[in-house]
Amino acid sequence: MTAAAAPSRFRRPRREDGGDDTGVAARRWFTPWLLIAPGGLWLLIFFVVPLFSLGRLSLQDGGLSNYSTVISDNSTVIIRTFIYATISTLAAIIIGYPLAYVIATKGGRYKNLFLALVILPFFVTYLVRTLSWKILLFDNGPVVGILQSVGILSDNQGILGSPFAVVAALTYNFLPFMVLPIYVSLEKLDRRLLDAAADLYSSPARAFRKITLRLSLPGLFAGTLLTFIPAAGDFVNSELLGSDRTVMIGQIIEKNFGKEFFRPELSALSFMLMAMILIGVIVYARLLGTEEIA
Amino acid sequence: MNPPNWLRAIGRVSLWVWAGLGLLFLFTPILVTVIFSFNEPTGKYNYVWDKFSLSGWTDPFRYPELTDALIFSLKIAVAVTIIATILGTLMGLAMVKYKFRAKGMIGAILILPLTMPEIVLGFSLLTLFVSINWSRGFITIVIAQVMFSVSYVATTVRARIRGFDWRLEEASLDLGASGFRTFSKVTLPLIAPGVIAAAMLTFALSLDDFIITYLNSGLDNTFPIQIWNMKRSKIPVQINVFSTALLIISIVLAALLVVFNNRRAQKLAGLSNP
Numbered sequence: 428m429t430a431a432a433a434p435s436r437f438r439r440p441r442r443e444d445g446g447d448d449t450g451v452a453a454r455r456w457f458t459p460w461l462l463i464a465p466g467g468l469w470l471l472i473f474f475v476v477p478l479f480s481l482g483r484l485s486l487q488d489g490g491l492s493n494y495s496t497v498i499s500d501n502s503t504v505i506i507r508t509f510i511y512a513t514i515s516t517l518a519a520i521i522i523g524y525p526l527a528y529v530i531a532t533k534g535g536r537y538k539n540l541f542l543a544l545v546i547l548p549f550f551v552t553y554l555v556r557t558l559s560w561k562i563l564l565f566d567n568g569p570v571v572g573i574l575q576s577v578g579i580l581s582d583n584q585g586i587l588g589s590p591f592a593v594v595a596a597l598t599y600n601f602l603p604f605m606v607l608p609i610y611v612s613l614e615k616l617d618r619r620l621l622d623a624a625a626d627l628y629s630s631p632a633r634a635f636r637k638i639t640l641r642l643s644l645p646g647l648f649a650g651t652l653l654t655f656i657p658a659a660g661d662f663v664n665s666e667l668l669g670s671d672r673t674v675m676i677g678q679i680i681e682k683n684f685g686k687e688f689f690r691p692e693l694s695a696l697s698f699m700l701m702a703m704i705l706i707g708v709i710v711y712a713r714l715l716g717t718e719e720i721a
Numbered sequence: 722m723n724p725p726n727w728l729r730a731i732g733r734v735s736l737w738v739w740a741g742l743g744l745l746f747l748f749t750p751i752l753v754t755v756i757f758s759f760n761e762p763t764g765k766y767n768y769v770w771d772k773f774s775l776s777g778w779t780d781p782f783r784y785p786e787l788t789d790a791l792i793f794s795l796k797i798a799v800a801v802t803i804i805a806t807i808l809g810t811l812m813g814l815a816m817v818k819y820k821f822r823a824k825g826m827i828g829a830i831l832i833l834p835l836t837m838p839e840i841v842l843g844f845s846l847l848t849l850f851v852s853i854n855w856s857r858g859f860i861t862i863v864i865a866q867v868m869f870s871v872s873y874v875a876t877t878v879r880a881r882i883r884g885f886d887w888r889l890e891e892a893s894l895d896l897g898a899s900g901f902r903t904f905s906k907v908t909l910p911l912i913a914p915g916v917i918a919a920a921m922l923t924f925a926l927s928l929d930d931f932i933i934t935y936l937n938s939g940l941d942n943t944f945p946i947q948i949w950n951m952k953r954s955k956i957p958v959q960i961n962v963f964s965t966a967l968l969i970i971s972i973v974l975a976a977l978l979v980v981f982n983n984r985r986a987q988k989l990a991g992l993s994n995p
Contacts, residue, residue, distance in 0.1 A: 450816070450817060450818050450819045450820040450821075451818070451819060451820055451887075452819070452820050452821075453818075453819045453820075453821065456821070458815075458819065459818075459819035459821040460815075462811040462812065462815035462819075463811070463815050463827060465808045465811060466808035466811060466812040466875065467812065467827060469808060469867060469868065470831070470868065470871060471830075473846060473864055473868045474833070474834055474842070474868050475830065477845035477846045477848060477849040478841075478845050480845070480849060480852065481841075481844065481845035481848050522739075522742075522743045522746060523743065525736055525739045525743065526740045526744065528736070529736060529737060529740035533737075539979075541744070544744055544747065544748060545747060548747055548750070548751055549925055550751075550925065550967070550968045550971040550972065551751055551754055551964050551967070552928060552929050552931075552944065552945050552948075552967075553929050553945065554945045554948045555754055555948065555960060555961070555964045556751070556754070558754075558956065559750035559751070559753040559754045559757070561768060562767075562768050562769075563750065563753055565769060567769070568769070599746065599750065602747060606743075652836060653835075656836060656837070656838055657838065657839065660838025660839055660840040660841065661840075662840065663931060663932070663949075667952065677838075677840045677932075680844060681840070684844060684847065684936060694848065697840060697845070698841070700838060700840070700841060701838065704837075704838065708836070
């Protein structure tokens with residue numbers, strides 16, 4: 428912006444105000460690479476290379492037929508996994524969006540306190556949080572008691588082992604990942620846009636749809652990814668709170684990894700999980716409109 | 722055109738109630754963790770409330786395997802935090818300060834680990850360790866955790882130091898300070914809050930991580946892995962005692978950091994407006 432405002436002969440050869448992420452050319456070309464090298468090599472050796480070798484392993488023996496075998500053997504589990512992850516992501520949006528909205532727009536001086544409450548679950552280990560869900564949903568525990576007295580559950584019915592228990596815990600465990608990005612995008616929102624909309628006789632509902640919701644789409648997108656991806660790959664919630672009826676893809680990998688490292692099918696299954704998530708991400712980005720994401 | 726006032730009032734109240742329920746949803750399991758550290762369960766599993774007791778708190782080290790696992794977890798967290806904070810901060814600095822070829826690709830490689838299910842990351846790393854016959858333990862856990870933590874650190878540092886005035890460094894160098902002195906007296910104080918925040922995040926992530934760590938742990942047990950292994954034999958109160966103690970320590974540390982940052986902000990404000 429500074430550069431554009433100045434007459435061209437005064438334009439600086441490189442940005443020196445450090446205004447954003449574009450950066451400047453280093454005095455010596457290798458300076459940035461010296462900074463990148465240690466972490467970059469770590470990621471190359473322990474992240475990029477293993478992904479490639481996993482992909483290669485998944486094609487051993489049967490080639491692409493490994494994938495069709497894996498998909499036909501586990502079709503129920505695969506479909507179930509994506510249904511659970513989708514429902515828990517939707518539930519996280521329904522619970523998380525209003526929460527982020529209230530904190531960002533009406534939190535006032537309690538904003539930081541509310542935010543602290545949202546990230547509080549991170550201070551207790553994932554497994555212990557899930558065990559606390561088990562306590563809450565235990566037979567004759569508080570939730571079952573309430574549902575029985577209301578009549579939703581009959582007297583000897585429980586929740587543990589049901590899809591509901593697994594989906595509820597998935598929603599809970601990844602909810603902060605939904606709230607925080609939405610909060611960040613709502614926080615940046617220029618409130619004067621809403622005033623302008625009101626001045627121009629827009630109804631609040633229309634202003635919300637056209638301004639607030641639209642400008643918070645990047646946060647909603649990030650939140651959806653950060654909720655859906657770990658939910659789709661999880662095996663802890665289903666293992667601790669579910670039953671044979673709630674087996675997810677992660678559990679199949681977890682159950683077999685100890686004894687069958689080199690079974691190509693197992694690599695194919697995890698590679699497929701990754702591929703399906705990537706496809707889901709791309710489709711979702713298209714649906715929301717990529718220009719708004721960027 | 723506008724809905725009547727009473728309808729808007731109802732809308733406003735229900736929005737608050739819904740958000741309150743959301744907070745309650747997030748908060749209740751944490752409260753349960755704390756409350757159940759004071760339980761004295763009848764059986765081996767701390768799932769049902771029986772009676773109030775301090776037995777867990779007066780005898781926290783009753784299960785050596787659990788205590789050892791917690792100490793092991795803390796050791797790993799320290800190692801991972803040191804390595805990942807250094808590597809990630811350097812990468813974050815390079816991404817903000819400089820323009821260079823392949824910057825977009827480096828950025829993508831930094832983001833990718835955050836967009837992949839942990840089980841895929843953990844499993845692919847495991848196949849690497851198995852194929853080169855590397856036995857799993859402390860080192861492989863640290864490698865695995867640093868791998869995903871570097872991305873978090875670089876992203877956090879990058880976001881926090883965007884828009885700084887890097888000419889201060891040049892001024893320092895022009896005035897004759899050495900490169901090292903410039904780094905320790907100018908660069909480091911400038912980026913410190915971002916780096917500290919990233920380090921605390923890494924420490925918390927390290928203690929919290931289960932899936933990637935579990936796949937690459939071999940026979941060594943971190944605190945979460947020990948709980949996982951115990952799930953069919955016993956779930957003692959001590960799990961909740963340790964978790965509650967860690968929760969309290971984390972809250973105190975986070976509060977101290979907020980106070981420290983506020984002080985610093987006041988001091989800096991005082992410097993720029995004499």
